[in-house]
Amino acid sequence: MTDALTPWLERWGLEFERRPPAPGGREPYPGAGEVVFVRRGELALVLKLLPAGSDEFRSGEVLTHWDGRGAVRLIEQAPGAVLIERAVPGDDLTPLVAAGRDDEATTILCEVMAQLDRPAPADATFRTVADWGRGFERNRAAALAVGVDGGLLHRAETLFHHLCATQGPAIVLHGDLQHFNVVRDAQRGWLTIDPKGILGEAAYETGAMLRNPVTHPAFCADPKIIARRAKIIGDRLGHPNERIIGWCFSQWVLAVLWAIEDRLPFAPSWLDGPRAVEGLL
Numbered sequence: 557m558t559d560a561l562t563p564w565l566e567r568w569g570l571e572f573e574r575r576p577p578a579p580g581g582r583e584p585y586p587g588a589g590e591v592v593f594v595r596r597g598e599l600a601l602v603l604k605l606l607p608a609g610s611d612e613f614r615s616g617e618v619l620t621h622w623d624g625r626g627a628v629r630l631i632e633q634a635p636g637a638v639l640i641e642r643a644v645p646g647d648d649l650t651p652l653v654a655a656g657r658d659d660e661a662t663t664i665l666c667e668v669m670a671q672l673d674r675p676a677p678a679d680a681t682f683r684t685v686a687d688w689g690r691g692f693e694r695n696r697a698a699a700l701a702v703g704v705d706g707g708l709l710h711r712a713e714t715l716f717h718h719l720c721a722t723q724g725p726a727i728v729l730h731g732d733l734q735h736f737n738v739v740r741d742a743q744r745g746w747l748t749i750d751p752k753g754i755l756g757e758a759a760y761e762t763g764a765m766l767r768n769p770v771t772h773p774a775f776c777a778d779p780k781i782i783a784r785r786a787k788i789i790g791d792r793l794g795h796p797n798e799r800i801i802g803w804c805f806s807q808w809v810l811a812v813l814w815a816i817e818d819r820l821p822f823a824p825s826w827l828d829g830p831r832a833v834e835g836l837l
Contacts, residue, residue, distance in 0.1 A: 561592060564603055564637050570594040576602075576646075593642065600642040601631060604750075608636070611731070611752045614682065618751040621728050626671025627748045643741035643749070650735045650769045658775075661735060662785050664746050665765045666792035668738055672748065673758050673793075676728045685729075685756030686720045688810070689713075695813040702822040704812065708830060712809035715837075719802050723757040733761050734768035759795040762786075763807035766800075767829055777829040783836055798837075805833045 589605035616633030632639035731752030
């Protein structure tokens with residue numbers, strides 16, 4: 557346990573229990589805060605630190621908006637930390653994919669998305685999808701320098717901005733709603749965790765699930781898998797296929813640019829997914 561946790565344990569009357577295993581055995585993403593399992597009496601909870609400027613800094617506001625519908629409940633929040641409900645047993649959706657039950661996992665993600673789909677507050681000040689789109693221009697030179705195809709980059713950026721300009725009503729999006737961020741609670745069912753908070757149309761949310769889980773890159777980059785998942789999403793949520801596929805393609809390229817921005821070592825295989833979905837546009 558680090559010293560950074562101590563003030564929060566004392567402030568909220570918590571007992572440190574242990575650190576949760578990293579999702580998929582992966583290293584924490586750059587800039588992520590500490591996450592620990594804690595208890596308050598008999599109540600099993602999760603304490604998460606939120607460094608200033610991190611993608612999840614306003615996650616407490618997002619969870620307040622969702623009010624436990626399709627998401628873990630917020631227990632306490634303050635600038636720099638949130639205390640949230642712990643889903644038990646807490647297994648995520650990746651084992652379903654590994655077991656050949658991808659359609660089931662996709663359906664569950666759709667069901668969670670449907671629960672989170674409600675109008676944004678009139679005074680919401682979250683970042684927007686268009687704000688995230690500035691990552692194309694910001695990282696273009698660095699991406700070209702490491703070998704990202706310029707034509708692919710241009711098509712993704714052009715499509716992303718077109719989709720932004722033609723969006724439907726804005727809701728408060730999770731921003732990274734995919735297999736690692738939906739976990740099972742024995743009493744309440746499947747719940748999302750770790751929201752980033754961004755304003756945009758509901759169809760935008762489907763992009764992250766189509767390029768995940770990242771632990772199965774070849775599976776996710778199969779155009780037949782992408783097309784089958786997109787059909788399930790369209791049938792369940794009613795989003796037009798061209799917007800599902802368009803967001804998938806343009807977001808996938810943007811995600812590559814963000815990884816380059818975070819100084820992760822670029823691998824040409826990162827473009828396998830975008831190239832596969834590009835053929836479905």
